[in-house]
Amino acid sequence: MEIRVLRTFVTVAQLKGFSAAARALNTVQPAVSRQISDIEEELGVRLFWRSTRDVRITAAGETLLREALEILAHEERARKLVQRAGSGQIGRLRIGFISSACQAFLPGLVRAFTRDFPDVQVTLTEMNADAQAEALAAGQLDIALSRALPPRGAADVESLEIYVDRLMAFVPDDHPLAARQTLQIGDLAPVPFVLFQRSGASGLFDQIVSACRDAGFSIDIAHQSNSMQAVLSGVASGLGVSIAPGCIRQLNMAGCKSLPLLEDAGPVPFVLHHRADQVEPPTRAFIDLAIESRADIREKMKLSE
Template structure:
């Protein structure tokens, strides 16, 4: 079925005139007649009753007009939607995020982005840094908020530094160190140390181990939970101590005390995206650049103990 023939049929039906349809379509009347004849031949029905003075739809033509208008409208909508998708104004945007690091800013950002691009369906996935890296490789997320990833993947992933999160000591609220206003690394030596699993956040783990090495301290790493909530639960229920980013206080932290360190250790939060971003990711990045002060919005509100 020729799409042009459908549009010609609709024009003739609406105006009940071959000559008027030719004028509106900027063609000649003979071309209009050819289109209608070809359509009638293909369908095997007469669409119009016509003579030199009169053009009217047959009963078959009335039925076919309803369908023809729906087909043309659907095709126009399909064209419009395809253009919106290509422009990054419609479609799906998949975001991976660290819950503890993003809880204070991501909901507000997503709400405002939805107002800016209401035709984009934003899907969010709680993921560690390692899980986000795998998701980028698999093509299952478009944007990620996490700690730095292995920069052997620079050809695949681009990044923007957002903020630096200070490291805190965390102990249970009955621990010997719980009432200290400030703690040093040497205070940790007598106690088993819990660190977030290296395979889930290589940068965080290696930063902490490197600081111990610089101060000639050999920590007694007791366990490496794969989730921050599990880490807090373990600390709250034992005499082990842990070093965590301050943003972890956004999680459930009952029976835990967070103590500043007497040396400044920071871990970065970054936004990541593919080297060749999807159209919706490009829309997100453009919106962030034009409408969001990322450094200010993502700064961790954890400056006091």
């Protein structure tokens, strides 16, 4: 009972004739005749009463007709479902992101994606860069968004730079430095720092520490927080100054002023990671969308500087 035979059978039943069915199926009558008699033999059941003049379906044939119509419809439905799954229109997309991504570009990107792929189940999970790498390797994540560089030597992970941020200084409103237009990193030497904890964003942490060392002083970390939001809150509270990627200005923390650093103190890339192998279509679609949107994102991040 192959699909092709069922289709032939249904056509014969509906057109009530072998020749008519053959015409409709773009084939010839003996082929139809053979397919029907083959399936009759296979099932051991007579499906049509034939006379030289007309064809009438048997009761067993009626039964098969009902079933065959359902099977054919089911096949059609399966085909469409699978093609939608294959083109990424249905499925799931598990994104891990660091919170800064929310201030940067993630909401817009996700909104654009769900507009084009409304039936894909998108899961957004905030997690630090290290946790992302782990989840990605374990196959629990499709997309990881962090400032981390591509982890070398790990599983086959491809990385795509979304945009490059730069480090900026954050000082309390009422701090003397807040009156300046620009700063050099060295200007921050005597001031205590508020910084995030190293664990989870070790790359960025080390980059900032290095920048200070390059500027000739050892950073004085007076307070540590577990989120950028908390860091800015600490700065606004006058606990100290901070250095952080420019994009977090968009948190618009009151009592906290951002100042460009004259040195280009190391680029801070924002990177999209995904496994190189076994990229499911929705993931592929999201990556493609990210590539498309990259120029816009960069433009937007520049404008907000």
